[in-house]
Amino acid sequence: MKVGIIGCGNISETYFNCQKIFNNFEIIACADINTEFANESAEKFNIKAQSVDDILSNKDIDLIINLTIPSAHKEIIINSLKAGKHCFSEKPLAMNTKEGLDILKISNEKNLYVGCAPDTFLGSAGQNARKLIEENKIGKIVLGTFNLMSHGMEHWHPNPDFFFKPGAGPVFDLGVYYITQLINLIGPIKSISSISGTATPERTITSEPRNGEKIIVETPTTLMGSLEFHNSAKIQFFCSWDVWKHKHSTIELYGLEGSMIVPDPNFFSGDILISNKEQDWQTINNDSMLLGIPNKTDNDGSKIANYRGIGLSDMIDAINNQRQARCSLDLAMHVLEVMEGIITSSELNEVYYLKSKPNQPKFLDETEIEKLKV
DSSP, X not given: OEEEEEOXXXXXXXXXXXXXXXXXXXXXXXXXXXXHHHHHHHHHHTOEEOOHHHHHHOTTOOEEEEOSOGGGHHHHHHHHHHTTOEEEEOSOSOSSHHHHXXXXXXXXXXXXXXXXXXXXXXXXXXXHHHHHHHTTSSOSEEEEEEEEXXXXXXTTOSSGGGGGSTTOHHIIIIIHHHHHHHHHXXXXXXXXXXXXXXXXSEEEOOSSSSTTOEEEOOSOSEEEEEEEETTSOEEEEEEESSOSOOOOOSEEEEESSEEEEEOXXXXXXXXXXXXXXXXXXXXXXXXXXXTTSOOEEOTTSOEEOOOTTXXXXXXXXXXHHTOOOTTOHHHHHHHHHHHHHHHHHHHHTSOEEOSOOOOOOOOOOHHHHHHXXX
16 A cells, blocks of 8 residues: 655654565555755655645545654544545544544545554564463453653653643653553553642753753643553553652553463563562563564663554555454544543543444454564
8 A cells, every 4th residue: 555654753753664564555655844855755765754734635646654743643533534644643643532523424425534642552462462361361351550760851852842732741741652562461441540740830941952952831730540451451651750769560460360460561572570469579581472563772782672653554454354453443442531531530530431432453463474474
């Protein structure tokens, strides 16, 4: 499938490179509101740089990858659909559920696919954890926790302002990985109860080139509470950019027969720890699975698995075979409603009951992955 990219910022290089990993799409053009960024990417990857309007009207392109800032996601997705093109977007799908429903309406009218990141849950750790759960290795999951804590992005990101605006914050920016992983593992969420706080009304940028500038905080920087799933499991969460250090693990699941620790859902691999009843923890390494084999060097020099683009490749395969994609619009809508529901519950000081209830994404086995890989 011929594909165009709108948005040539930091994440775009990952998508340009993933066409070397997966075999069912080719990126032939790119656009950015900053023409310099588009021209640089076009030259680097030997493709055509176009304006946003021109790439949307390009009849050779069947699908748009939307890598714009979150506040532009809805506009680009809807314009892609109106131009008769499928669209795969970076997360979040939109700024709120209302915008998501507008996307859903036009997607249904046009009979076109919309997919959305994250696709990291399709990696070896997420899928092996799913397999262990479905094999009843720790029994029915009844409880769990997820913890996402740091001190924000203003000390390293060159332009960290948008992290502290509505549509961002720890839940929308990073919590999306945890929520999506949990839906992959135990199904859709039924209700939310949360509280929120903001430690300081402004942040000081300490990264270059804007060292010393102030950012006004416009969204909560700490959210805590619980999620109740349709299978009755209850998961406690702590999402914060007001913490310097902690020793909590990322995701822990507690079943009637044992416990499981799932690695950071922002990554494709990592070790799973599993314990049956009172036994010691056993380590399950996932680096030999197809979407777990280390293929990139991280910032600290360690080798990691990065297969971003599997969600896009799976969606193209779904289009060709007329099935639901794993990174589906229904899933993205549910994740968006969960994130907004966490904020809403904290603002209203009441339980939020979700209206959406997607199917749990279908398990992705190695045979299917093999067919999609170069």
